[in-house]
Amino acid sequence: MKKLINNPTVVVEEMIEGYVKAYPKHVRQLEENARALVTAKETCEGKVGVLIGGGSGHEPAFMGYIGSGMADGVAVGNIFASPPPDPILEATKVIDKGEGVIYIYGNYAGDVMNFGMAAELADLESGIRVGSVLVTDDVASAPKEEKEKRRGIAGEFFVTKAAGAAADKGYNLDDVVRVAQKANDYMRTMGVGLTPCSLPQTGKPSFELEENEMEIGLGHHGEPGIEKGELQPADQVVDRLVHDILADMPIEKGEKVAVLVNGLGSTTRMELYIMFRRVEQILSEKGIEIHRSYVGDYSTSLEMGGASVTILKLDEELAEFVDHAADCPMYVQK
Amino acid sequence: MKKLINNPTVVVEEMIEGYVKAYPKHVRQLEENARALVTAKETCEGKVGVLIGGGSGHEPAFMGYIGSGMADGVAVGNIFASPPPDPILEATKVIDKGEGVIYIYGNYAGDVMNFGMAAELADLESGIRVGSVLVTDDVASAPKEEKEKRRGIAGEFFVTKAAGAAADKGYNLDDVVRVAQKANDYMRTMGVGLTPCSLPQTGKPSFELEENEMEIGLGHHGEPGIEKGELQPADQVVDRLVHDILADMPIEKGEKVAVLVNGLGSTTRMELYIMFRRVEQILSEKGIEIHRSYVGDYSTSLEMGGASVTILKLDEELAEFVDHAADCPMYVQK
Numbered sequence: 225m226k227k228l229i230n231n232p233t234v235v236v237e238e239m240i241e242g243y244v245k246a247y248p249k250h251v252r253q254l255e256e257n258a259r260a261l262v263t264a265k266e267t268c269e270g271k272v273g274v275l276i277g278g279g280s281g282h283e284p285a286f287m288g289y290i291g292s293g294m295a296d297g298v299a300v301g302n303i304f305a306s307p308p309p310d311p312i313l314e315a316t317k318v319i320d321k322g323e324g325v326i327y328i329y330g331n332y333a334g335d336v337m338n339f340g341m342a343a344e345l346a347d348l349e350s351g352i353r354v355g356s357v358l359v360t361d362d363v364a365s366a367p368k369e370e371k372e373k374r375r376g377i378a379g380e381f382f383v384t385k386a387a388g389a390a391a392d393k394g395y396n397l398d399d400v401v402r403v404a405q406k407a408n409d410y411m412r413t414m415g416v417g418l419t420p421c422s423l424p425q426t427g428k429p430s431f432e433l434e435e436n437e438m439e440i441g442l443g444h445h446g447e448p449g450i451e452k453g454e455l456q457p458a459d460q461v462v463d464r465l466v467h468d469i470l471a472d473m474p475i476e477k478g479e480k481v482a483v484l485v486n487g488l489g490s491t492t493r494m495e496l497y498i499m500f501r502r503v504e505q506i507l508s509e510k511g512i513e514i515h516r517s518y519v520g521d522y523s524t525s526l527e528m529g530g531a532s533v534t535i536l537k538l539d540e541e542l543a544e545f546v547d548h549a550a551d552c553p554m555y556v557q558k
Numbered sequence: 559m560k561k562l563i564n565n566p567t568v569v570v571e572e573m574i575e576g577y578v579k580a581y582p583k584h585v586r587q588l589e590e591n592a593r594a595l596v597t598a599k600e601t602c603e604g605k606v607g608v609l610i611g612g613g614s615g616h617e618p619a620f621m622g623y624i625g626s627g628m629a630d631g632v633a634v635g636n637i638f639a640s641p642p643p644d645p646i647l648e649a650t651k652v653i654d655k656g657e658g659v660i661y662i663y664g665n666y667a668g669d670v671m672n673f674g675m676a677a678e679l680a681d682l683e684s685g686i687r688v689g690s691v692l693v694t695d696d697v698a699s700a701p702k703e704e705k706e707k708r709r710g711i712a713g714e715f716f717v718t719k720a721a722g723a724a725a726d727k728g729y730n731l732d733d734v735v736r737v738a739q740k741a742n743d744y745m746r747t748m749g750v751g752l753t754p755c756s757l758p759q760t761g762k763p764s765f766e767l768e769e770n771e772m773e774i775g776l777g778h779h780g781e782p783g784i785e786k787g788e789l790q791p792a793d794q795v796v797d798r799l800v801h802d803i804l805a806d807m808p809i810e811k812g813e814k815v816a817v818l819v820n821g822l823g824s825t826t827r828m829e830l831y832i833m834f835r836r837v838e839q840i841l842s843e844k845g846i847e848i849h850r851s852y853v854g855d856y857s858t859s860l861e862m863g864g865a866s867v868t869i870l871k872l873d874e875e876l877a878e879f880v881d882h883a884a885d886c887p888m889y890v891q892k
Contacts, residue, residue, distance in 0.1 A: 231791075
C-alpha cells in the first residue's frame, strides 16, 4: 500500500515532530522522553491530571486530544503497540498538580501492563496517586457477562471528555475516576470493517476480506469480529450495530444519549452521515433523545475502511460534561 | 469499491439528511430547496452573507463550513458536479441581510455558470447585490501567466475563512470581496495523488495509477496532473510541492504564512503530520514564519489517496482574519 512516509522505522517520531510543530500553542514534547506529550498551557495547581495514550495509528487519537477540557498528557506507543512505562511516567510527573492523575486507556494486555507499571512507579518514585479507568466499549469483543474483558475502541473519546470536564471543574481524583468509570459503563460501541490497513513497516494488509465482504465487530487492530458476510446497505448495517448495542445496554424512552459515528480511516464523511441518519431514525423512533452528535474520524486504524457507532447514555452529570468546552488541536467545542 | 451507502442515486440526499440531523444547532435545510443549507443561528441585519458551495464528495467541504465566522449558506451539488442556480438563489435570499452576499466557489465551468446565473437572478428577482470570488489556488492546473484559469482546491477553506471573518467584523460587500480576493491572490496549493476514488453510482476508479506511482498536481476530481512518476519519500514529495508553490509565489524571509496540509480522503493523519513536518523545515530554513497551521481532511475527494499543501501569505489584515474565531460543525476555532 502506498504511503507518504520516509523511513518506515521512524514514522512515529516524524509524526510527533510534525504534530508538535503544527500546534506549538497546544502541545509540547517532553525533553525527558520524546514519546511523552503534555499540554503547552499552564494547568492550575490542584487540578487532577488526565493522561491517555496507547499505540499509534489511531490518529487523531490520542495526541489530538491534548487540551483544556480533555487530556493533559499523552504517551505515544509504536503503531498498534502500547507505550512502555517511561513516557507514561514522565508525563505523569509533569501533569500532576498535587491531586493525582487519572490514566484512561483501552483494555489491551500491553496497555494494562505498561500503564499499570507506570502507576506503581509514579507512586514509588514520586508519591503520585494514580487512578485508572480501562475503556471497554467494544460490544463485539466479549459477551455481556464479561464486559470487563472487552476491548476499548472509539468510545475512549467520551471517557476522556467526561474525565477532562470533571477535572476542569475541580473534581478530586476519586470523583474524576468515578465519572470516567460511569462514562465507560454507560457506553457501548459496535463497528464494521470493510477494507484492511497496512503497517508502514510491512506494507501488508492487516486482515483479508473478499471484494464484497464486511466484518461486523472487527477490532481496531484487525482483531477478528463476530460475523463475516456480504456487504449490506448502510441502513441494514446500522440496524445491526444499533441493535447489538441496545440489546447489550437497554435505553428507555425519554432517555438522553450522545452519539459518535466514527470513521476508521478511509471511509468518507458522506458514508458516516448516511450512517448517522439511520442511527437518528432508530433512536428517534424509540423516543430516545440525541443530546449531542459527533460524526467524523475520532479514532482511526490507519487507512482501514469501516466505521463504528458509539452510544453514551447520559444522566445529568454526564450530559453536563459532554457539553463542557474543550480546546484540543483535533477537537474544539464551544 | 465497497461503500457504506444505500441507494447510490440518493447518497447526497441521505448525506444531507444525516448532516442536518447531526448538527441542528448549526445548520438548517431550506424548505424551498433541499440542496440549500443555511446557518441555524440568527445573523444580524447588515452583515454581508457568505455563500459557498459546489459538488459533493469533498466533505467536510462545503457544508461543514457553515457557522459563525465562516459561511452563512451552502449550495450542495451532486457528486463532483456544480449545484444548479436554484439552491444558490434560495440560500442567497435567506442569508441576505440587506448588505448583499458574496459567492465563493472553485473555478470550474459548471460552478461559474450556475453561480453566475444565480447572481443575476438574485439581482433581477430580489435586488440583492452579489459579489463573486473564484478560487484559483491549484498551481498545477495552469501556468503562472494564466492564474485566472486555475482550478480551486483546498485553499477555498482560507478564502471562506477570510471572507467569513471580514463579514463577521461588519465589513461591507466591497470590502469582503476585496479581502476574499486578496486571500485567493496570496495563496497557492500543490497536491499529489496516490490512489483513486470511485463514484457511488459507477463504483469505478476515477483514474488509474500503477501500484507504486504517484501523480503530482492531480485535480480534486481526478483531472490529470503535471507529472506521473514513482512514489517518492514524503520529504521529496513535499520538497517538490513547496518548491512549485514558492516558484509561483515568492515569499520573503520574515514574512508570515498560514499552512494547510490537506488529506484527500484515505491518507492518514500520520502521513499528513509527516508532510507538515517537512513543510515546516523548509519554511523555517528560509526564515518564513508559520503563523497558524491546519492539518487534516479539510477538502477531500471521496476516498482518494493523496494530499495537498496550501500556503497563504499573510499581511496584517489576513493574519487577523485567520485568527478570527469560527464555529462550524467541522471546524471550530477559539
